Amino acid sequence: MSVIDFEPVNQRSTAEMIADRLRDAIMRGALEPGAQLGEADLATQFGVSRGPVREAMQRLVSEGLLHSIRNRGIFVIELTLADVVDIYRSRTAIEGGALALILDDRREVAYEALAASVHAMIERAAAGDAAGVSDADQQFHEALVMAADSTRLVRAARTLLIETRMCLGKLQTTYPDLREQADEHVALREAIGAASPARAHRLLRHHMDDAVQRLRSQYAEEPILG
Numbered sequence: 001m002s003v004i005d006f007e008p009v010n011q012r013s014t015a016e017m018i019a020d021r022l023r024d025a026i027m028r029g030a031l032e033p034g035a036q037l038g039e040a041d042l043a044t045q046f047g048v049s050r051g052p053v054r055e056a057m058q059r060l061v062s063e064g065l066l067h068s069i070r071n072r073g074i075f076v077i078e079l080t081l082a083d084v085v086d087i088y089r090s091r092t093a094i095e096g097g098a099l100a101l102i103l104d105d106r107r108e109v110a111y112e113a114l115a116a117s118v119h120a121m122i123e124r125a126a127a128g129d130a131a132g133v134s135d136a137d138q139q140f141h142e143a144l145v146m147a148a149d150s151t152r153l154v155r156a157a158r159t160l161l162i163e164t165r166m167c168l169g170k171l172q173t174t175y176p177d178l179r180e181q182a183d184e185h186v187a188l189r190e191a192i193g194a195a196s197p198a199r200a201h202r203l204l205r206h207h208m209d210d211a212v213q214r215l216r217s218q219y220a221e222e223p224i225l226g
Contacts, residue, residue, distance in 0.1 A: 013052070013055075014048055014052040015051075015052040015053075015055035015056045015059070016056070016059075018042075018046055018048070018052055018053060018056035019055075019056040019057075019059045019060060021046075022037075022042075022056060022057070022060055022066075023060060023063075023065065023162060026060075026065050026066075026076055026162065026166065027162045027165040027166065028165070029166070031076050032076065033076050033077065033078040033079065033166065034075060034076060034078045035075065035076045036072075036073050036074070036075050037057060037066065037073070037074050037075070037076070038073070039053050039054055039057070039074075042057075057074050061074065063159045063162075064077065064159060064163075065077055065159065065162060065163070077163075079163065079166060079167065081215070081216060081219045083163075084167055084212065084215050084219075085212055087160055087163050087164060087167070088164075088208045088209075088211055088212045089208075090160055091141075091157070091160050091161075091164065091208060092204070092205060092208045094145065094153055094156050094157050094160065095141065095144060095145060095157070095204060095208075096201060096204060096205070097148070097150075097153060098144055098145045098147070098148035098150065098153050098157075099144070099148075099192075099200055099201060099204055100197075100201075101148040101149070101150060101153075102144070102147055102148050102192060103192065103195065103197045103200060106147055106148065106149060107192055107193065107195055108193075109147055109149075110143075110144065110147035110148075110192050111189060111192055111193040113143045113144075113146065113147045114140060114143050114144065114147070114185075114189045114192070115189075116139070116143075117136045117137075117139040117140035117143055117185070118136075118140065118182070118185055118186055118189050120132070120135075120136040120139070121133055121136035121137065121140065121181070121182040121185055121186075122179075122182050122186070124136055124178070124182075125177075125178035125179045125181065125182040126179070128178065129178075130173075130175075130178060133178050133181055133182065134165070134168040134171075136182075137168060137181065137185065138161060138164070138165050138168070140185050141157075141161060141164070142157075142161060145157045145161075167211075167215060170215055170218045170219075171211060171214055171215060171218075173218070174214040174215075174217065174218060184203070184207050184210075185207075187203055188200060188203045188204060188207065191203055
């Protein structure tokens with residue numbers, strides 16, 4: 001058997017760390033949909049050469065969070081209503097699969113894993129902190145998929161959850177009472193804890209469908225520019 005000499009891996013690459021920072025900025029809306037990213041400007045801000053920035057942006061292009069327009073540059077994606085419907089349809093399939101694995105033999109693990117995000121959501125809702133509720137919402141669904149102990153489901157869910165976070169700014173304005181948003185997650189966690197598969201799957205589907213309907217209304221209310 002031949003021996004291959006691999007170079008040692010010491011730490012995460014600069015490009016990977018920059019990609020993480022850009023991904024987080026997109027997720028939280030610091031880089032708004034449609035915003036153009038300048039390679040030179042970002043290199044200056046990060047204090048690095050343009051090479052790692054270029055590589056980081058290409059990573060996000062491949063993930064679908066940025067898109068390149070020939071002779072114009074690279075931009076943050078803008079989610080259409082069709083995109084939103086597709087995101088939530090895909091999430092329903094992935095999180096439904098995670099839920100099936102959880103209810104099979106990881107129910108107690110998941111119930112505990114979801115506790116922190118549920119409690120945070122309840123606290124932030126009581127404080128009227130819409131952004132905090134959105135953060136906890138994101139953490140809940142990340143924890144749900146993680147609890148299934150499937151690396152492939154986690155990988156499949158990653159970009160979808162980032163895209164979802166881009167939607168949550170619109171979504172949070174549709175809840176006159178933030179406690180309603182928290183209650184949906186409380187009910188799903190309790191169904192998991194009570195080993196009620198039919199109820200848990202029904203609540204998950206309803207949660208996703210309800211989000212789509214709320215977002216449909218938001219898109220319909222937006223003014224048409226031009």
